[in-house]
Amino acid sequence: MDQPVSLRERKKDQTRRLLMTTALDLFEQRGFDQVSVAEVAAASSVSKKTVFNYFACKEDLILGAGKRHIDEPACAVRERPPGQTPHGAMREYLLTALAERQPMTGLSASPYVRRLQKLIADTPALTARNLYYQQQSRSLLAEVLAEEGASEVSASLIAAQILAVQEVLAVQNARRVITGESPDSVYSDAVAATQHAFHLLERGLGDLLRRPHTISTSTDND
Structure with a gap:
């Protein structure tokens, strides 16, 4: 059974959520670069030090909720059962996330998540930091693969x-949700796309989309 959450942990979670929602409001109103951490702290009635107790940097006021996913691919691969490939483990990880409608899959209709996605897309500093976290996730996964015997180049x-598949699928799902489709209506297609994508990884690209040779119909002049 899950352990009950202590009062202290509940208060910490409330403070974390307050800081994130306050920051989002201010960044949307005035722009990410025009708002300081001190202003977020003041608007939340806490000290600047308190903000940094919860978030390592200003960008994490927006990206902090997603940081918990950084090590999940590496963990999924490391903890996979005997007989399962790394890409098989990631396929199961993503299918579970889709079924749970986790925001990282793009299948979230939450207005708050939509606001975060728009701010990240419109803010270079947040986009760059998000790409940095994606690189961290790739590095952690590569480390696990190297531990199992893959060369450094192969592991990378x-x-x-594997993670490019995850990112492409999430973008496709999010695009459909943003244009008005419900996560539930997109779900079956998202599952099919995930299965297709990992099938391609399993088989390799091979002759897929090989351009055919052009047959010349002209004749040489004497």
């Missing part, structure tokens, strides 16, 4: 391909 290539 495999990790990049």
Whole structure:
């Protein structure tokens, strides 16, 4: 059974959420670069030090909720059962996340998540930090693959391909939700796309989309 959450932990969670929602409001109103951490702290009635007790940097006021996913691919691969491939473990991880409608899959209709996504897309500093976290996730996954015997180059290539699939699928799902489709209506297509994507990884690209040779119909002049 889950352990009950202590009063102290509940208060910490409330403070964390307050800081994140206050920051989002201010960043939307005035722009990310025009709002300081001190102003977020003042608007939340806490000290600047308190903000940094919860968030390592200003960007994490927006990206902090997603940081918990950084090590999840590496953990999914490390903890997979005997007989399962790394890409098989990631397929199961993503299918579970889709079923749970987790925001990182793009299948979230939450207005708060939509606001976060828009701010990140419109703010270079947040986009850059988000890409940095994606790189961290790839590096952690590559480390696990290297531990299992893959060369450094192979581990990096495999990790990049697996996580590129995750990123592409999430963007496709989010695009459909943003244009008005419900997560539930997108879900079956999202599952099919995930299965298709990992099937491609399993088989390799091979001759897929090989351009056919052009057959010349002209004749040489004497």
